[in-house]
Every structure is written in C-alpha cells, then in structure tokens.
Amino acid sequence: MDRASCPPGAILCVVGARPNYMKMAPLLRALRTQPELPAPVLVHTGQHYDPMLNERLFADLGLPRPDVNLGVGSGTHAVQTAEVMRGFEPLIEAYQPSCVIVVGDVNSTLACSLVAAKKGVAVAHVEAGLRSFDRSMPEEINRVLTDQLAALLYTTERSAHYNLKREGIADERVQFVGNLMIDSLLEHRARAIPAAQTLSLSGASPDVLASPEGFGVVTLHRPSNVDDPVALAECVQILRSLSEVLPLVCALHPRTEANIASFGLASRLASERLIVLPPQGYLEMLGLMSAATLVITDSGGIQEETTALGVPCLTMRENTERPITVEQGTNILVGRDHARIVRLAEEIVATGGKRGRVPELWDGRAAERIAAHLAAWLPARAALAHA
Numbered sequence: 060m061d062r063a064s065c066p067p068g069a070i071l072c073v074v075g076a077r078p079n080y081m082k083m084a085p086l087l088r089a090l091r092t093q094p095e096l097p098a099p100v101l102v103h104t105g106q107h108y109d110p111m112l113n114e115r116l117f118a119d120l121g122l123p124r125p126d127v128n129l130g131v132g133s134g135t136h137a138v139q140t141a142e143v144m145r146g147f148e149p150l151i152e153a154y155q156p157s158c159v160i161v162v163g164d165v166n167s168t169l170a171c172s173l174v175a176a177k178k179g180v181a182v183a184h185v186e187a188g189l190r191s192f193d194r195s196m197p198e199e200i201n202r203v204l205t206d207q208l209a210a211l212l213y214t215t216e217r218s219a220h221y222n223l224k225r226e227g228i229a230d231e232r233v234q235f236v237g238n239l240m241i242d243s244l245l246e247h248r249a250r251a252i253p254a255a256q257t258l259s260l261s262g263a264s265p266d267v268l269a270s271p272e273g274f275g276v277v278t279l280h281r282p283s284n285v286d287d288p289v290a291l292a293e294c295v296q297i298l299r300s301l302s303e304v305l306p307l308v309c310a311l312h313p314r315t316e317a318n319i320a321s322f323g324l325a326s327r328l329a330s331e332r333l334i335v336l337p338p339q340g341y342l343e344m345l346g347l348m349s350a351a352t353l354v355i356t357d358s359g360g361i362q363e364e365t366t367a368l369g370v371p372c373l374t375m376r377e378n379t380e381r382p383i384t385v386e387q388g389t390n391i392l393v394g395r396d397h398a399r400i401v402r403l404a405e406e407i408v409a410t411g412g413k414r415g416r417v418p419e420l421w422d423g424r425a426a427e428r429i430a431a432h433l434a435a436w437l438p439a440r441a442a443l444a445h446a
C-alpha cells in the first residue's frame with residue numbers, strides 16, 4: 060500500500076456482501092455532503108464476487124467502484140473472517156483512518172471491526188443492536204461481537220437500544236437514526252423495473268402476472284433452510300404446495316441453486332406456476348416485490364423492505380432480529396410450517412393480508428442523520444484526544 064496515495068484520517072466504509080450495498084450507497088453520498096468530514100474511502104472485502112450479487116447492484120444503487128477490493132472470496136467462516144482481517148489490517152496502517160464504518164451482520168462486518176478496534180480506530184456500526192437470540196445463526200454472533208467492539212452504534216428500531224443496554228453498552232454510544240435500507244428503497248422506488256419486463260428478459264412467461272391471485276416472490280438462502288438436504292427438500296415441498304395457491308417467482312441465491320442441484324431437488328421445482336430466476340438486480344427485486352401479492356423469504360433486509368412497501372411477508376424462520384416488522388409491519392414468522400404457510404397464503408390471497416404501518420424514522424433520512432452525527436462526533440473526539 061502506497062502511503063502517499065492514502066490521505067490520512069479518511070473514513071473507511073466497508074462493504075462485503077449484497078445486503079451491505081443498499082445501506083452503504085446512501086450513507087456514502089451523505090458523508091460526501093458534510094464538508095467537515097474527511098473523505099470517505101469505499102473498501103470492498105470481496106466476500107461476494109458474482110456479478111449478479113455485485114456489479115449489478117453497484118450500478119443499480121449508483122455506488123462508485125470501490126477504492127480498494129480485498130478480493131477475499133468464499134471460504135469457511137474462519138477462513139473468510141481471517142482473510143478479511145489479513146487484508147484489512149494494512150489498510151488501517153496506510154490510511155490511519157479517523158473511523159471505520161461497518162454495516163449489518165456479515166462476516167466482513169465483524170472481521171473489519173475486530174481489526175480496527177484492536178488498532179485503536181473508532182468503529183461505527185450501522186444497524187446495531189438487532190438480536191434474533193439464536194446463536195446458531197452466524198450473523199447473530201457477528202452482531203453481538205461487532206456491537207461490543209463499536210464506539211458508535213446506529214440503530215434502526217427502538218428495541219435495538221434495549222438489547223444493547225442489556226449487554227452493558229452505554230447509552231451515549233447509541234443513536235437511533237432510522238433505516239438506511241429504506242433510504243435506498245424510497246430513493247429508487249420510482250425506478251423499479253416492472254415485473255413483466257423482468258420476467259420476459261429472463262425468458263420466463265409473463266403469463267403468471269395475469270393470474271387472478273397475483274403472484275408470490277420467493278428468496279431463500281439461510282444455511283438453516285438451504286444447506287441441509289432435509290430442510291431444503293421441505294422448503295421445495297412447501298413451494299410446490301404454495302404454487303397451487305398462487306404462481307411463484309423465485310429469485311435464487313447461487314448457494315441455494317447449487318444445493319437444489321446437488322441434493323437432486325431440481326425436478327420437484329419444475330412447474331409452470333413456479334418460475335426460477337437467478338439472483339436479481341436491486342431494481343428488478345423492487346419491481347417484483349412491489350407488484351407481489353405476498354413475499355416468502357428468509358432474508359433480513361426483505362422483511363424490512365416488504366414492511367416499507369406494505370406487502371405481506373411470510374418469513375421462513377423461527378425468529379427474527381427485526382421484531383418491528385412483525386409488531387408494526389407486514390411480516391409473519393412461519394418457519395417451515397407447511398400447513399400454516401399454505402393457510403396464510405390462502406388468507407392473504409383472499410383478504411390482502413396484513414398491511415401494517417411504516418416504523419418510526421424509516422423515512423429516507425437515516426443517512427443524513429448519521430452523517431450529521433459523525434460530523435459533530437469526530438471533531439469532538441479528536442479534540443478530546445489532543446486535550
């Protein structure tokens with residue numbers, strides 16, 4: 060790393076995997092509008108590398124090319140986390156950053172927080188305090204540890220603050236700012252690609268859109284649903300039954316697609332009412348979700364996006380770290396309860412289902428709030444250090 064090309068004091072903004080990009084895009088723009096703040100530098104760890112999980116979303120969201128890409132790629136959790144740490148440490152030495160911003164709960168989030176905190180650099184964690192209370196999820200471990208390491212914790216819902224308090228984190232480190240994911244959604248909603256266009260471009264028949272029940276959108280990628288052959292077979296069986304209630308459009312993560320093939324389940328998905336697409340771009344997903352009768356998912360972000368869009372969401376998990384989407388939004392936790400999922404889908408088709416309301420501060424201005432807070436916090440911290 061050439062020191063001369065790295066202005067000292069930069070804010071290092073870390074992304075690693077798909078759900079990070081929707082959060083970082085509005086924040087990066089907002090940081091640039093604060094003249095008091097040092098320049099942000101975008102660091103991609105390379106955890107996700109497929110063009111459909113990466114370049115496509117960068118373009119949709121107007122994210123600039125990363126200033127640095129560590130190119131770590133896939134691996135076991137230990138290998139991936141370690142590779143990110145090895146790659147990130149020299150950046151801290153080269154940039155001497157004033158702060159490192161991490162978002163969400165992926166392996167890259169924890170790895171960079173750990174490196175920065177041990178080098179004495181302040182970590183700001185966006186989307187702090189969410190808890191599923193399920194340590195079998197790798198993301199839960201990433202969340203708990205990142206929050207312990209962070210100097211600043213920006214939260215999306217009030218329950219997060221109670222979780223942090225319980226874990227001994229001082230109130231003054233926590234700021235309730237709203238939801239960056241929803242900043243992106245509100246900004247790009249008008250540019251969403253119509254579902255008919257997405258289907259015909261993928262070579263799928265847009266006939267499903269003419270069905271009187273409308274259609275459902277499916278995404279599944281959690282290890283608990285897709286890595287175990289029995290669990291994945293159950294999911295596929297559920298989708299088969301659901302497709303008799305309404306046609307389904309499934310946008311599959313590469314790991315889900317690979318596991319369906321390797322567990323010999325592909326033929327069970329073959330149906331005219333079950334359209335399987337590769338991972339979709341951000342604007343395609345927005346168009347599909349906005350037009351859907353319901354969404355079936357195990358994603359964290361989609362639980363929030365459907366709540367903001369007012370589209371009923373059935374989440375195929377036993378718990379959620381985003382309780383506000385259930386309490387106030389359109390989300391219902393259904394696990395892999397086959398009979399209940401079919402019954403709820405029938406109910407949604409018949410009645411329109413749960414409409415919910417948009418949670419507090421999910422108003423498109425979270426990035427602005429974080430940038431304004433940092434613009435006051437960083438100089439105050441620097442002044443204290445020199446006192």
Ligand code: UD1
Binds near residue numbers: 107112
């Ligand atoms: C990661 C996050 C998860 C997030 C998800 C969004 C962790 C622990 N998990 O899960 O929280 O919801 O991203 O998509 O950080 N793969 C590809 N192409 C890629 C990247 C991955 O084919 O560009 C395949 C590889 O087989 C890889 C597997 O997906 O081994 C898992 O990738 P990984 O980044 O470890 O986790 P995700 O399942 O994508």
